[in-house]
Amino acid sequence: MKKNRKWPAFYLALIFIILYAPIFYLIFYSFNSGGTMYQFEGFTLDWYRELFADTRLLIIVLNTVIIALLSAAISTIIGVAGALAISYARKRRVKNTLLSLNNVLIVSPDVIIGASFLILFTMIGLKLGFVSVLLAHIAFSVPIVVLMVLPKIEEMSTSMIYAAMDLGASRFDVLTKVILPYITPGIFAGFFMALTYSLDDFAVTFFVTGNGFTTLSVEIYSLARRGVSLNINALSALLFLFTIILVIGYYFITKRNEKPNGMGVRQ
């Protein structure tokens, strides 16, 4: 058996190299003093300087982050409520239908969703911009949150709820002191999923941006015809770093809170 142990590690390493190589390639060239991605001429920080001098681009980046954070937070709230509703639906038929409807939203193509939103928003007379992008992002993030939270709820033993009720807990207490603490990891996972979905979405976002409000993905795609400049590489490097820090932070927070491990009843 000992011989076999090396292969999985090797396989895993290979997968990670394939996954990360393009990102590191991109970051590597953000330090290139030559203007292109095919020849490394020398080290420079010019692209980073140029990036911070470009107010328009900075506004776009901040917009992107704001939209991601807000839409992820709101869709997490809606998604958790939705997951609870689905899981406590009495009839099996209703439950399955709701779940399927949720899944349909996940698999339907972005372009369709984007175009539908554009038509809807212009029909009801909503001005395209911050609000329309936020609404669209919330809409496509909710089903993901539902899917992330649902397994946690299903995994929870119902006897815990009965026990709490026997001990005199109100419905509200059951929700806030038993259910929510138990499914917290699922909620966080849903939040971060929604965050990444919102950060990188192009197709839906393109249709609903307007009136001077754009996000990063739309801006970068529009550079396709003229070629992407290296300050976009610099920007990608910074965003990559930022997300890595977020993930590490999240890891430590969950690590610290794992100690009282077990019953799920926490303050």
Added chain:
Amino acid sequence: MKKLVQALAAVLIVSFALLYIVSGLNSSQGYTSGNTLTIFNWGDYIDADLVEKFEQETGIKVIYETFDSNEAMMTKIEQGGTAYDIAVPSEYAIEKMKEEDLLLPVDHSKIPNLKYIDQRFMDLPFDPGNEYSIPYFWGTVGILYNTDILGDKKITSWNDLWDPELKNQILLIDGAREVMGMGLNSLHYSLNDKNRDHLIEAKEKLDSLTPNIKAIVGDEIRMLMENDEAGIGVVWSGTAQELMWEKDNLEYVLPEEGSNLWFDNMVIPKTAKNPEAAHQFMNFILDPENAAQNTEYVGYSTPNKEALKYMDEETISDERFYPDEEMTARLEVYENLGKRMLAYYNELFLEFKMHKK
């Protein structure tokens, strides 16, 4: 529960702090004032300094948005939602937008600088009398080749591409009009030929090119040529110019038989809120000095005759990008073929793409 509430509060605090920063940045850029002009352009297709200069000269604030394809741009304009005052579509898109009644006529009396535009680029079939559009940049379709890979081989015409020595070396743009046009041109027919026999002949000629074709691709043609992946690429002049700035081993030629002449023109969509400012901006861009500055930044060919005086001698004497009268006479602008004929072009192109080596 406490942890969740804390996390939510943290997220909200961060996002509102960021919102505050953005609104600060926005007002420092003056994006919030009343008199604004909204421009919808291709990514990185204008010198940002010029936008600033325009803002300072006129006091009009410019909101600048970008798109990545004519089709996407048209969808957004058609649906409304944002009132774009200026858009920059390519010629076939202008024709379509005209048909769908999406454009406002341009008032020539408000654009005195229009006189600087070379007459060759006015009154073209896609917009007779320039009723709806003002030239912004123009270019051609031609052959970009890699001298490292091809060695001493000289390419001067479309027919050179059929050389059996070029096996598996050619990259084509995935566009029915471009590729069919190349087939037609190589037979000395017009790009806009509607004769079905000629078209079939062109398609059959293209079929015989298949052994030489490496791939039919989209925008990634730029990357492939940049990385020396292929000896020859049939590309737009704008792409060619940019690549040649970066690499010395690339050459661009306009084929002897003739080729396509394309345009990106400024138009005013029907939904425009500030057509007055749109005219002002058009006039501003047509100012010879501004046009020269913009051209030097973007790198495509300018239709502005007067601007050439302010530009680098070397650039404007380059006949590949500023062809003389004789060559331009052989270049053709795409005409509207009508739905049926266009469908036939597409069908033949599809058949060609499926043709086995």
